[in-house]
Amino acid sequence: MFSMGIDLGTGKTAAAVTVFSELKYSTVMIPLSDNKSSTFVKSSVTFDMSDRIYTGNEAEKMLKKEPDGNASNFKIKMGTDYLYETGGKFHMPVELSAIMLKLVKNRAEEFMNSKVKDAVIAVPAYFNQNQRNATYEAASIAGIKVKNMISEPTAVAISYWNSMKNRSARNIMVFDMGSGTTDVSIVHARDQSFTVLSTYGNTNLGGLNMDMEIEDALKSRLRNLGITSYPPDLKIIAEKIKIKLSRHESASVILGKNKVKFSMDSQQLTQIVERMTHEIFKCIDMAINRSGITKTMLDTLIITGGPTKIPYLFNAIEKYMAMSAVKNINSETSVATGASIIAAGHITGENGQSRIKINDIVPISLGCVILNDLVVTMIPANTPVPCSRTRPFTTIKDYQKEIEVKVVQGERPLGSDNVLMGNFRLTGIKPAPRGEASINVTYSVDKNGILKVSAIDNATGSRKEIKIENALQHSSDEVKELKETVKRYFNEDLKRKKMAEVMNNAEELLYKLKGIANKQLTSETTHYNINKDILKLSKAIQNNNIALLSQLEATYKKEYSI
Template identity: 30%
Template sequence: MAKAVGIDLGTTNSVIATLDGGQAQVVPNAEGSRTTPSAVGFTEEGERLVGQSARRQAILNPQGTVYSAKRFVGRRSAEVSQEARAVTFDVAPGTDGAARLRVRGRLHPPEEISAMILRKLADDAGRFLGERVDQAVITVPAYFNDAQRTATRDAGRIAGLEVLRIINEPTAAALAYGLDKRQHETVLVFDLGGGTFDVSILDVGEGVVEVRATAGDTHLGGDDFDRRLVDHLAGEFLREEGIDPRDDPQALQRLFEAAEKAKVELSAVDQTQVSLPFVAAGAGGPKHLNATVTRSTFEQITADLVERCQSPVRQAMSDARITDRDLDEVLLVGGSTRMPAVRDLVRRLTGKEPNMTVNPDEVVAMGAAVQAAVLTGQGPDVLLLDVIPLSLGLETLGGVMIRTVDRNTTIPLRRAEVFSTADDNQCAVDVVVLQGERERAADNRVLGRFRLEDIRPAPRGEPQIEVTFDVDANGILNLSTRDGETGVRQTITITGTGNLDRSDVERMIAEAEWYREERGGRARRPLHAELSGP
């Protein structure tokens, strides 16, 4: 019998859970840990390591170890310059401009790396549960756009999983929290993970979890706090020794690991010691980095990152038309919410003491497990009503975006808009699909482009072209058109989103299956055609 699970595919760590006896339970991995590092290592011998084994060898193999792949999923290379600074491997554009991760001479799509992590989680869970795992609900940040959601679904497919649903991480957390609630509560979920920040306002209780509003910042996460501490430590070392350890990939990897450890320790103590022996070599011999980092120093160099959390919280509360007096609970999700400065900000913004009863590292996967059980008929009777995080529309004459679907509209949904031609006897139109909140089309995210042809020659404004937006329960967009004169409908395939072609997905599915069957996931890479790139 196949088992449906919930997976929190995280930037730093990932978690898998299942519903057992009506209770969501985290499933430990093969190493016995409840969390799995979201890292993949490629060795010189051609082996592939996933999880803790990849993290252990990262210092000696900094450019062959991929981590934080979630920050690059569904994005173009031009969009991730900030994120690329926080990793030790190379990030390069593919032929379509999408972000690709260069490892040992090969360009890997981030979806492929995510699929390797998903497959390990599913395989480990299958061995623990004694039954195969091939169905999953996978969570994504609430503020992920259409391209990022589609890319996450593709990662699940490449991993050999049937993706039952893509749901938002704050929604999953609220679902786990509200499973036993009999009375109505208004809950704010503050989700600061390794790579993204989300805030959602939800109504929970009586078997219903309804999202009222969501906001966020997909360029803000714990990785950015780590980078600030890395730059601080490296800057001090440069001033003292005249050597920048960031120029050496191995030293930089050691700095990142030390910075993450120091960040975690500073959540519990006022100061911590960072010691990195033999971090560099100079004319006088080896150089060692020894520094004391205080919590006040760390909070000072990251103060602007904490303050960036304010705007999404206020936006979500404004969109939900509530004040802090209307909130019953505030849930903290994501390991980065353990930082005292973040918790102080939450208290200041909401006037509430954050709820500490949920495990911020595990609650998202547990909520996804509840939803997986609901979808397969094995769980409680719970109705989940999520929303689309960003508005959808089309570019019209003059470079203006016409909104067809407003943000925070409940999904699934269908909206139709009628357009016409701009010139006399125009037989074709180029349609640009946009996602965002700005009036000027160029300021929004281009989801894709398509061309409508064979329009009947007529004076401008006369042809009636109905464009229908369908957003499914995963928050993924599908488009169709109808000719107002002939009634002929056409399903549109959007191109240019930065996602993988179907042939690329099928190729990677076959390659992933080869790894599983031949070498149990530790095989040498087979000779398959690869994505083209520089």
């Protein structure tokens, strides 16, 4: 039996095996194409009228015959409820990914003449928990046991490091742009040890953005000629034009049965890429800012991924970083190679058997949702793992007997804008007035990326816990771009967070005013207007009058010495 590494890409899929022979570890790519001439296969699935399944390059060839039966680029929809329609039937992304992984498994076992023991699957560093869980499920359906998941940039860094003879410590930045995603990771490498310092990415930025602009240009050309029925393989044609323009000054194609000629030059492709550079450079800046080191402390720059073969993009990144990138990285194999090295658990060393060690981080913040949807950050982004954080919480109602612990992942201040990872109810809380109960909530992430969340009532010892596997790498369709949205909605989020905080403070103030009103029956101190003030505050809370609530809070706290 053998372990393998898998690069389940948006556009292409590849796999590799690292084996021990002749006192050293060596890596081989699995030939995945139908004729075994290529080490990668298109991430594409086509169903014909009789429900026969075609995968990879065969699926692409069937497009003209079965124009409505194809599904591709489904990786970008992993972890969502999006459905792909093929010939009147619907398929979830996890099902389509499972078909691709089954192809990988079968061809790997045929090539190795042995059974697959398990696999390390490389995923975008910014895949969230839903997307990772969907990938696990797809592998399970395909009959593959997942040994671990590793971020794609980290896999690339390990693949590069494995080929190096000089293993002196260095800081490596990996820029990895695929068809659907862009990831940037800063990795500190020394001997056989790898520490991920930071990661940042955009799960909606990649080669597909370029393809869509080229496809729009193709459609515009046809519309100008009065043609509204587009060839079924227009997406494939757009991708081929992009690939050709990455190597040549111009590209021409003949479109459909109308034999329409379309031409495009490299300068037009450059203009498309130029429009993306703002988001590209933002990913780089955020990764560096969160790494704890400066740009000048980077020793090595690795630029990888299919779209980076476009000269303008490659050169633009080098210029922005003011350093030359490594030139001997194979974009089509480096992710799978790195994943296979991790699967083997060893990296090439002086004795050929150096055990690999990876120190990862939590790339996206983990938080707990409290009253009015506010998020309390429990473990901030880029915290090294393993890690554990405990915070005290309390009740919001008198004699409350249970609380709900809602676990979210994301950088937005309100829970509904982040990814819900799980929730549970802690019962058996000792009844007490609001705010008197003491409940400790603990978030712990172990070295394997398993998140455990527990809550315990300090008075009764009542305890509840949930376990969320593989919480390290992390955007679903409902929460696109995760951290990218933070900047976009920054001002709006500040207002919403302020409103939630004012509401929470107002409700706490109302509770204390009612307490003062009840106590003054037996107290020498008399507040003659307190009932009117309670009514006024209650109405302001009911009407969500934030401006008035802020004013009343300042006034009443001073007047009632709260």
